[in-house]
Amino acid sequence: MQAHQEIKVSKGTARDVVKLNPDDNVVIALRDLSQGDQPIGVPAPLPGPVFRGHKIATAPIAAGESVIRYGQIIGQAKSDIAPGEHIHVQNLGMGDHQQDYAHASANVPLPEINMARTFLGFHRADGKVGTRNYIGILTTVNCSGSVARFIAEAATKSGLLDAYPNIDGVVPIVHGTGCGMSGKDEGYATLFRTLAGYAQHPNFAGILLIGLGCEVMQVADLVGGRPIRPDGALRYMTIQNEGGTRRTIERGLEELRGIAQLANQATRQPAPVSQITVGMQCGGSDGYSGITANPALGFASDLLVRHGGTTILSETSEIYGAEHLLTRRAETVEIGEKLIARVRWWEDYTERNGGEMDNNPSPGNKRGGLTTILEKSLGAVAKGGMAPLRDVYKFGEMIDKSGFVFMDSPGFDPCSVTGQVASGANLIVFTTGRGSVSGYQPTPCIKLATNSEMYARMADDMDLNCGDIVTDGVSIEAKGEELFEILIRVASGEKTKSEELGFGGVEFVPWQIGAVM
Template sequence: MTVSSNQARIIRVHPQDNVAIVVQQGGLEEGTHIEGDITLVAAIPQGHKVALEALNTGDRIIRYGEIIGTATAAIPRGGHVNENNVQLPIPPALSELPLATRKAPEMEPLEGYTFEGFRNPDGSVGTKNVLGITTSVQCVAGTVDYVVQRIRRELLPRFPNVDDVVGLNHAYGCGVAINAPAAVIPIRTLKNIALNPNFGGEVMVIGLGCEKLQPSTLVDDRPVKIYANTADADPEANVLSLQDDSFEGFGDMVDGIMAMAERHLERLNRRQRETCPVSDLVVGMQCGGSDAFSGVTANPAVGFATDLIVRAGGSVMFSEVTEVRDAIHLLTPRATTPEVGQALLDQMAWYDDYLAQGQADRSANPSPGNKKGGLSNVVEKALGSVIKSGNSPIADVIGPGERLRRKGLTFAATPASDFVCGTLQFAAGMNLQVFTTGRGTPYNLPMASVIKVSSNSTLGRRWHDLIDLDAGRIATGEASIEQVGWELFELILDVASGRKQVAADRLGLYNDLVLFNPAPIT
């Protein structure tokens, strides 16, 4: 990466690039001189691309050393390159890509780093200690929200080792084609959410009783114990249906849920933080509200931290199929085996078909905000997005809603939607998430802390009380990718240990879980 040293700073990522991005807050005016004898022939906003050479119609536009599109009109040297004069290139043909051909880089094991976590009987480790109340159908969401507030007021103060109680509401469960092949995705997602290590195995399920997705389905991998409103109610009960004949009115239902919650809180309160190796961490990497800086500052720093976690024996997942598809040729060679490489291709092909069925294509991404931040198309966005995966070998690929199976680096297939991706990564077992952004977002999850990393210092300063780490210092030359990567790694350990709170946790800002349901609704 080359950063110009004069006042009119630009960043050229690769020597072959014929475009560079503008660093200055507020952009650069027409007539500004950059990189020797180039003069801007138009005003160019911060993060947007300037042509370093004259481009004719049909000429390739190169960034990151890769073709991000072709010019739809002549662009003069010093001209503004943006979504209005760039055409999408043809995506890589999946059948022609190399699989597992890159020799894994030699990385020394990283030893001696630990965090303070909550160890579970199954060996997993939580970074929070949360009572999760999941639902089998949207019909009970209002009741769960009501009870959660009462639990926080009346019960939680008695259990100081429990961080919170969270209602896991969603829009699934009834009025859906529950036996359709694609219904496996939301159902396994809900089941695996309940297994997340931050819940310590104490998740409760609240259902209505008549829904298609019966509450017991969500805990069918463990003993199902139904709560009945009787004097000898089972203290191990984990499922309650509001339509149970033993309840007389809403007050009885609430009392039953409160009684269940108290028993679960008692068990959760026995959990204590203990020193755990980094190999017990499961970190999800995600980006949202991306800009042209994301691929040169925040995401490379995240990629560096990813490699540190993998070197320490931990687990990292990266996701977002539509923001990987156009850079898939950079990933398949990194698969540990041809089978893992083929699994990557299978997930790309499945999503290609899914988009086609919805009469959509890859041009639906990026968003208007991404374009305002300088990203011209999904190819440029993908090339910057995959950098979050660092240089580690890709050890495994899991489908939407599946649980993590291996240590190391995993591609967890998800849509690019922030909320859906976060939900699926949580179902996969992540106990903490890192989220890079160039445009800004208050996104956070109540059951797993989300560390926010800004890609540019303009956002870092403006959102000083929402951003946890400013990677924009890389663009201005104040810090290197390695320095910010180490800062992020140390911050991950502090947040995982409960020593530091992320900004959104301090402010109490939380998003709902959002299921991915590609199956029909009846």
């Protein structure tokens, strides 16, 4: 599958369907079609209505035969399918599939772009550059979450930041874990990486770390006698040692004033776009996701990589069935094998927890036209463009290479984005067809609509309409270039729709792995 495929729309009296690859035995409806309609390319009238974004057979498909979209298998017919029939959950299932991983066989470096493109960012002592200048109140455990919020609320009500115009705000980072867990297993290590990543994030000018005192995830272990932040803008305390809620709030406000004096010294200065790291997400996907917004994001991803920047693809459970497209682009065989090792981990993880890898698409995805996880994954992978895969990281693991990389995560969007932010993403781009609403402080989130109808309906939440790739014939390349310019503007301080609406207070969701005890 080519990430930057040209969209060819069959034209009759209306723009009816699109065929994405010459080898496909389906077309995708571009509008709601009625019984008796016969779009060009479909050899028989439709026996029933077909909604926009859904699949229509273009040839007879026998029971057990593969259904092909994007030139790739998306499942097998559960019964005989006649030309013109609607293909969906009633007649398409996911059978056994074998992939030829062909590690590193299609590793083609993209030509570098040596233009001196810059954005205005906040330069940190460790060499990283932030796109925002927040102060974070980070919690080790759910027991300190309310106090963290109390401190943030008190800082706002008291006007503590009024004298510090360069600070974007105070962000309490609260969650529901940190205790009732093992202190030495995979779940603990994952939470530790996540919290440490947020503590070091370049969009935070300083951190106030608060624990209760008796939890498994100890403040002392996180701090560990090492300089988490080389700028020294880290303060920490526990509620038990401070003497309770009120005293902790009072002390917390004092510490915030000290952090604010340091944070306010930072001002936006030019930085190369190579300092931008974008976490790429899709949620509430539909049949248009793999046609419009995802490949447009893929083109923008390649542009950023060519400028020396970094893009992160994630959601391991939602690349399942399309992982072979990534292993072929791996820079080395070892990198491809690292990705497959994570896929195998997920197969074991779901099996031992009574789940299955094909628990996707969601009900909303299915209403939008997606039927199997294979189909959804093929569209999701398009977000990654065509750049070589430089490495594979664990959830929340610090990204230490530029270029296109993969970070292991669930497909649950807030959790996946939490991992990407912990890994260093200073921008998030989120594509949606059904209309996801979210934001991820301290990292701004740019939301892309896959179809024009949803964009018009939810324009207050969407930053860019990619539906015009279908409705107006805009090229994927042009839309990708438009998105690239938005990335630079948002990195320089332009607010996204989710920031204007105030999102970010509940979207920090660490990945809980292991027993709750």
